[in-house]
Amino acid sequence: MNKTIITVVGKDAVGIIAKVCTYLSNNQINVEDISQTIVQGYFNMMMIVDTGNASIPFGDMARDLEQIGQEIGVHIKCQREEIFEKMHRI
């Protein structure tokens, strides 16, 4: 299992989740969990995805998603799950 956390932060707009999910599905990346909130008009989403069968390397995914984020005006970041796991779980 290679879990990655994708965070999307920015101004809310139509189709943010659709665009990200389309990209993930095209690259064989499975979405396991999505949570999102909107705080003062700002979209804040976290996805837990499994990149175990991904057809692209981690670096490419991070760069592509950052690019997609720029196109729709939000900030998209990919990080391996362990950094959060280590920091918040004993």
Place this chain on the structure above:
Amino acid sequence: MINILEVNETNKMIEQEMLDVRTITLGISLLDCCDTDLDRLNTRIYEKICRTAKDLVRVGKEIELEYGIPIVNKRISVTPIALVGGQACHSPEDFVTIAQTLDRAAKEVGVNFLGGYSALVSKGMTKAERDLILSIPQAMASTERICSSVNIGSTKTGINMDAVKLMGEIVLKTAEATKDQNSLGCAKLVIFCNAPDDNPFMAGAFHGVTEGDAVINVGVSGPGVVKHALEAVRGKNFEVLCETVKKTAFKVTRMGQLVALEASERLRIPFGIVDLSLAPTPSVGDSVAEILEEMGLESVGAPGTTAALALLNDQVKKGGVMASSFVGGLSGAFIPVSEDQGMIDAVNRGALTIEKLEAMTSVCSVGLDMIAIPGKTPATTIAGIIADEAAIGMINQKTTAVRLIPVIGKDVGDVVEFGGLLGYAPVQPVNKFSCADFINRGGRIPAPIHSFKN
């Protein structure tokens, strides 16, 4: 499963509170490079460093990308060169060729600093160690990325006052040799008492003889994270204050431990230690001084500063120790003046003097660090300051160090720019009364009574 609040907390620490891994430092033993021929020695040193560290920077960048955590510096420490060069070097000039070889190797593998141009002379000095020390001014002037350190005392051995006197002179000569760059050479020269073998932080890093062939040590940072956490508990009692620092230190250190293990696995080099230090940078919001002020001091340097720093240092260790399987290095809060905007401000407003900084070093790592003093300060006065710091370290069984920059041509009131992480500093006044007769006595100060534990 991780939730959105936890993810946001971590990313806020990284993006807004300047949390980072300050350094991944690869320690490399050069003992197997020893040779009687200087050219052959230089070749072997260059080849060993380039071979061992070839993937260091690439792996550091990979980890940064995958975890989204900045790793500010990738660095190398090597076996103290006085030990490595002893057979081949017959003069200070011979040692300078090794410094230049190390500089070339550092550039080749892409690290910004390489530490270990060092001598360990806490009790006595061999000819090779004396030659290396005498070569420091020229070595610092003719290299860019080399850091030098000299250990002149320890709790077990006492203080080598001959070495202290010599280092006072060497600091001034290094300042003179690099006067075109605001005496920058002195920013890369540290004089230690009780120097640790596994310190990943520059300028004092070296790969001790107790270490293996190669090792990965990691230094974490995060003063901004601690400061921000304390903002939420303003006015609360000391129990709450201490708990907050401890919990924050735990989180920061866990991240350092993760990075250390990842780097170790990917480079196939054993993990050594995580150094639990709060290391400031000149950026706003990345300051140890601001943490102390957040605790309730009008300015760092005010009465209460030493107590606040003692508390901070202790809680950082208590939180950090549980977060990492091996802790080492310097592990404490750093109080460099030029590298901490809050310290610079405190000096400028007249709140922080060298004497108060000296008191602060008795409760934290490491010592009088990155302090600019007038270039006309006598060598014996610099030696006196080194002796005072070493005495604090020796008696309190802790590491202390001195990194003073007597800036040639500058005096109190001037401001000196060192650039980058080294920052800038106002030139601070030094006590004008002489200690020359004390320093000129020569010999050693014996080890303190409480060192005899056997």
